[in-house]
Amino acid sequence: MEANARNIERIFDSTVSYQIPLFQRPYVWNAEKNWQPLWEDIQALLERHLNNERSRAHFLGAVVLEQLNNHTGSIETRQVIDGQQRFTTLQIFMVAVRDLCRQQGSEKHYERFNDLVTNKPSKIDHDHEFYKVWPTNTDREAFRAVHAAESVTGLHDYIKEHPELRSRSHQILRAYEFFALKLAAWLKEMTEGENAVHPEDCLDALWQVIRNDLQLVVIDLDREDESQVIFETLNARGTQLLPADLIKNYLFRRMRSHSKDVEKLYERFWKPFDSRYWRTEVKQGRVKRPRIDLFMQHYLTLMLREEVKHSHLFEAFKQYVEDLEDGSIDRELGLTRHPDSVEDHLRSLATYAQAYQVFSEPEQGTKLELFMRRLAAVDTTTVYPLLLLACANLLPDKKAELESFLHILESYLIRRMVCGLTSKNYNRFFIDAIRSLDRASTISAEALENFLKAAEGESTKFPSDAEFSRDLIHREIYKYLAQYKVRAVLEALDASLSDRKSEAVPLPSGLTIEHVMPQRWQTNWPIPENIANNPEAKVEFSQNRDSVLHTLGNLTLITGSLNPALSNASWADKRPELCKFSKLNLNRYFYPPNPSEADQLKEWNEERIIERSKVLAKQALEIWPAAVDSGIGN
Numbered sequence: 001m002e003a004n005a006r007n008i009e010r011i012f013d014s015t016v017s018y019q020i021p022l023f024q025r026p027y028v029w030n031a032e033k034n035w036q037p038l039w040e041d042i043q044a045l046l047e048r049h050l051n052n053e054r055s056r057a058h059f060l061g062a063v064v065l066e067q068l069n070n071h072t073g074s075i076e077t078r079q080v081i082d083g084q085q086r087f088t089t090l091q092i093f094m095v096a097v098r099d100l101c102r103q104q105g106s107e108k109h110y111e112r113f114n115d116l117v118t119n120k121p122s123k124i125d126h127d128h129e130f131y132k133v134w135p136t137n138t139d140r141e142a143f144r145a146v147h148a149a150e151s152v153t154g155l156h157d158y159i160k161e162h163p164e165l166r167s168r169s170h171q172i173l174r175a176y177e178f179f180a181l182k183l184a185a186w187l188k189e190m191t192e193g194e195n196a197v198h199p200e201d202c203l204d205a206l207w208q209v210i211r212n213d214l215q216l217v218v219i220d221l222d223r224e225d226e227s228q229v230i231f232e233t234l235n236a237r238g239t240q241l242l243p244a245d246l247i248k249n250y251l252f253r254r255m256r257s258h259s260k261d262v263e264k265l266y267e268r269f270w271k272p273f274d275s276r277y278w279r280t281e282v283k284q285g286r287v288k289r290p291r292i293d294l295f296m297q298h299y300l301t302l303m304l305r306e307e308v309k310h311s312h313l314f315e316a317f318k319q320y321v322e323d324l325e326d327g328s329i330d331r332e333l334g335l336t337r338h339p340d341s342v343e344d345h346l347r348s349l350a351t352y353a354q355a356y357q358v359f360s361e362p363e364q365g366t367k368l369e370l371f372m373r374r375l376a377a378v379d380t381t382t383v384y385p386l387l388l389l390a391c392a393n394l395l396p397d398k399k400a401e402l403e404s405f406l407h408i409l410e411s412y413l414i415r416r417m418v419c420g421l422t423s424k425n426y427n428r429f430f431i432d433a434i435r436s437l438d439r440a441s442t443i444s445a446e447a448l449e450n451f452l453k454a455a456e457g458e459s460t461k462f463p464s465d466a467e468f469s470r471d472l473i474h475r476e477i478y479k480y481l482a483q484y485k486v487r488a489v490l491e492a493l494d495a496s497l498s499d500r501k502s503e504a505v506p507l508p509s510g511l512t513i514e515h516v517m518p519q520r521w522q523t524n525w526p527i528p529e530n531i532a533n534n535p536e537a538k539v540e541f542s543q544n545r546d547s548v549l550h551t552l553g554n555l556t557l558i559t560g561s562l563n564p565a566l567s568n569a570s571w572a573d574k575r576p577e578l579c580k581f582s583k584l585n586l587n588r589y590f591y592p593p594n595p596s597e598a599d600q601l602k603e604w605n606e607e608r609i610i611e612r613s614k615v616l617a618k619q620a621l622e623i624w625p626a627a628v629d630s631g632i633g634n
Helices: 008-012 031-050 084-103 107-117 137-149 152-161 164-168 170-190 199-213 227-236 243-257 262-274 291-304 310-325 342-360 367-378 384-394 399-418 426-440 445-454 465-474 483-496 535-549 571-581 585-590 595-600 606-623
Strands: 002-007 016-019 058-067 076-082 214-221 281-284 287-290 511-515 555-559
Touching: 002 008, 002 199, 008 084, 008 107, 008 199, 008 214, 031 058, 031 084, 031 170, 031 199, 058 084, 076 084, 084 107, 084 137, 084 170, 084 199, 107 199, 137 152, 137 164, 137 170, 137 262, 152 170, 170 199, 199 214, 243 262, 243 291, 243 310, 243 342, 262 342, 281 291, 287 291, 291 310, 291 342, 291 384, 342 367, 342 384, 367 399, 367 483, 384 399, 384 426, 399 445, 399 465, 399 483, 426 445, 465 606, 483 511, 483 555, 483 585, 483 606, 535 606, 555 571, 555 585, 571 585
Parallel strands: 016 076, 058 214
Antiparallel strands: 002 214, 058 076, 281 287, 511 555
């Protein structure tokens, strides 16, 4: 290995092709963290040149290059093992400077900068060798567009004709636009006013900065150097690459060493992972992580049948591959099959990625979508490896079985949530569930139910009907559960109370939880006179009333616009408003068609609250049964 400081001209002036391997991540640098600081550094150097002040070399960091074997007579080709974001950014910046030179009519400076971003057509054998830097697959169309644009306006015109570019390779396009606009604004500022500088002097200052002042530490690898080890070492201590990027690099480099057609394998198996969908950050717990890394974590947990920490994701994957190769892991894995080659690893990842996408973005109105909404209320992703296993094996042919599988899983989770039972051991518990299904040699709702019913102890037990019903009636769920959890229970109850003869209508957004008897009941819900004058009886009455205030029977859903008018009103004023404006199934209870039932509801007190709790508890037992049925409840 040899490391040397090199200025930009020396790196790019010769006839050379720097190729960024397809297994590296797409271009991801942005304005705030990367482009603006680079521009500010360049601007400071430009100011020194224009003021005839001495400037010192400005180091931009390191790049690691690997010499590729070339046919005799072909141009020099090197792979960019590390530093591709810097290389790509510098090329985009110099393209923007080159275009500025043409706009100013300076052919001399145009040619100088053009020689740093392109090779002469007479020197190359392949079209992509025209570019000094050839980016990874997903960025190539945008990179060509930037080279051909000649201006920001030209780029916008090109994008109008090719709108797919904006979404697929937006950062390269934005980088060009950023630097082109910054350069134009700087040139305008420098060439106007009392101390105006001639445009040609400004362009010459740009050339001097690029030629002499910007330097990179270039690390050239020898044939004996293990580039994969160096790549991992350089990226292990920072946040430059996602764990998934390291996994990608690891797999494709291994395939290349086995003379595999990496281009075809990339297109077939990995290309979707480089899309915006997989790199979008999504919230899991208290943190946000790119979707692809979350998937990799759940995938590895499933394949290894043990919990995998996000911080050790790449190391765990690499060890997994090596353990398979040396026989440390038994290839027989029950309901799944371990990959037996690098290509098979890609195939396995692609297969489970499809399953992950099915349940992480389910089709609207399906049983799966309903399950995922309710799972969000439970607020656990520890079931994801189990969902990966179920979706990959039961869809699309066994959809009904999957729905029954999800139904019993939902019943388990919702019952434990309502009963206030802990979720802290779910990670290990659901790995045990996968192992149990392995032993049963089947993925079925019945097999899952048998496992869940066998669990004992507060940390894992499946609450019985009696326990579930008891807590639905008497537990102050509004007090002990987060509001979004309570809302999910109430929404499920509302859906289950719909008339089967009527068309199912989605609940409106923005519903709020309302206490039928208000939390500040003292104002308009007075204590009966025969109790108010007895201090001991008054305390007992208040405590009894407060104990039912936050139970299920006293809670309902209403629209936000209705809430202020209802909040602390008396029952005589509140009930007519509910009957008049609320169309929710949940609130039909308050205006029954039977006159005798309606008369009983002329008063809303502790007895009425418990009665409604019992009615809703009975409904909840149907939604979340303790045994497998035909599918997820409404």
